[in-house]
Amino acid sequence: MKMNTTHLRRSAGALLAASLLTLAASTSAADLPGAGIKVQPLQNTIAEATFQTLLVTKALAKLGYDVQPTKEIAPPTAHIAIANGDATFMADHWNPLHADFYNNAGGAAKLSRTGVYSDNSAQGYLIDKATAEKYKITNISQMTDPKIAKLFDTDGDGKADLTGCDPGWGCESVIEHQLTAFKLRDHVTHKQGSYSALIADTLIRYKEGKPIFYYTWTPYWVSAVMRPGIDVVWLEVPFSSLPGAQAKLDTKLPNGKNYGFVVNQQQIVANKQFVAANPAAAKLFEVIKLPMADINAQNMRMNKGENDAADIERHTNAWIGAHQALFDGWIAQAMTAANK
Numbered sequence: 001m002k003m004n005t006t007h008l009r010r011s012a013g014a015l016l017a018a019s020l021l022t023l024a025a026s027t028s029a030a031d032l033p034g035a036g037i038k039v040q041p042l043q044n045t046i047a048e049a050t051f052q053t054l055l056v057t058k059a060l061a062k063l064g065y066d067v068q069p070t071k072e073i074a075p076p077t078a079h080i081a082i083a084n085g086d087a088t089f090m091a092d093h094w095n096p097l098h099a100d101f102y103n104n105a106g107g108a109a110k111l112s113r114t115g116v117y118s119d120n121s122a123q124g125y126l127i128d129k130a131t132a133e134k135y136k137i138t139n140i141s142q143m144t145d146p147k148i149a150k151l152f153d154t155d156g157d158g159k160a161d162l163t164g165c166d167p168g169w170g171c172e173s174v175i176e177h178q179l180t181a182f183k184l185r186d187h188v189t190h191k192q193g194s195y196s197a198l199i200a201d202t203l204i205r206y207k208e209g210k211p212i213f214y215y216t217w218t219p220y221w222v223s224a225v226m227r228p229g230i231d232v233v234w235l236e237v238p239f240s241s242l243p244g245a246q247a248k249l250d251t252k253l254p255n256g257k258n259y260g261f262v263v264n265q266q267q268i269v270a271n272k273q274f275v276a277a278n279p280a281a282a283k284l285f286e287v288i289k290l291p292m293a294d295i296n297a298q299n300m301r302m303n304k305g306e307n308d309a310a311d312i313e314r315h316t317n318a319w320i321g322a323h324q325a326l327f328d329g330w331i332a333q334a335m336t337a338a339n340k
Contacts, residue, residue: 203226
């Protein structure tokens with residue numbers, strides 16, 4: 001009988017503690033800096049951008065913001081929507097790849113981009129290592145040789161077929177510019193459409209032992225399957241040449257290699273008025289960081305079949321759980337900024 005009484009007392013105590021915690025949570029929720037403020041996230045139309053976007057939205061929700069379901073939209077339109085206040089932020093702004101989108105939407109007068117969310121994003125052109133070594137191909141300019149171009153011809157027209165970049169992503173304008181600058185128009189066809197479908201076909205060709213020629217970027221799962229330096233090789237370009245706001249940038253790396261693209265930073269771009277009125281969100285956007293290796297790993301899980309909304313939600317929650325102190329630190333910094 002004594003054991004039962006003790007058990008009942010413990011149960012009553014646990015219930016009281018739970019009730020107090022619930023009350024405290026409900027009370028503090030109203031006092032959070034984001035209470036009652038709606039946030040509209042945007043992201044690129046590629047599913048692999050969901051992970052980094054979801055991490056930011058979960059942090060915003062922790063600060064009390066009323067986060068709306070993320071909308072997928074091409075980067076040029078997304079920048080304009082954010083600048084005009086029709087949306088709040090996007091977590092996959094590439095700097096300087098999206099420089100023209102940023103400037104065309106009003107630049108620093110309407111948009112905010114502080115901090116670096118993910119660093120050292122590389123991109124460029126690759127071919128399979130076997131073909132590169134057999135024919136001594138190291139530079140994309142060699143595609144002007146009809147014999148070289150024909151190796152990568154998938155539709156029988158004698159031109160090399162490049163698995164390229166979706167319209168509106170930003171990378172497509174660089175590729176189109178370079179096809180002209182490097183005098184490749186008559187030798188290379190820029191294949192565009194659904195990148196996911198095109199790169200899947202490219203991977204099939206690779207597994208069949210056929211030559212492949214494609215554009216890709218990091219972080220993304222492709223480079224974990226077709227590994228640069230092991231399975232495939234980066235092609236150099238003959239000289240630096242970029243369009244628009246990037247025109248004066250030198251793409252040569254410190255090691256002397258030139259792959260045609262500047263190493264990018266991924267940043268959170270947000271509506272400037274929102275940031276000015278919400279110091280907690282502003283601080284979060286500044287301090288939150290996600291290593292490229294972690295994005296690659298999550299994207300690889302998606303490629304292996306864990307790619308629906310519930311999977312990505314689980315991946316994000318697991319990442320937070322594994323980095324709880326770091327996540328809590330971001331929230332603490334944001335809360336401090338709100339209370340100044």
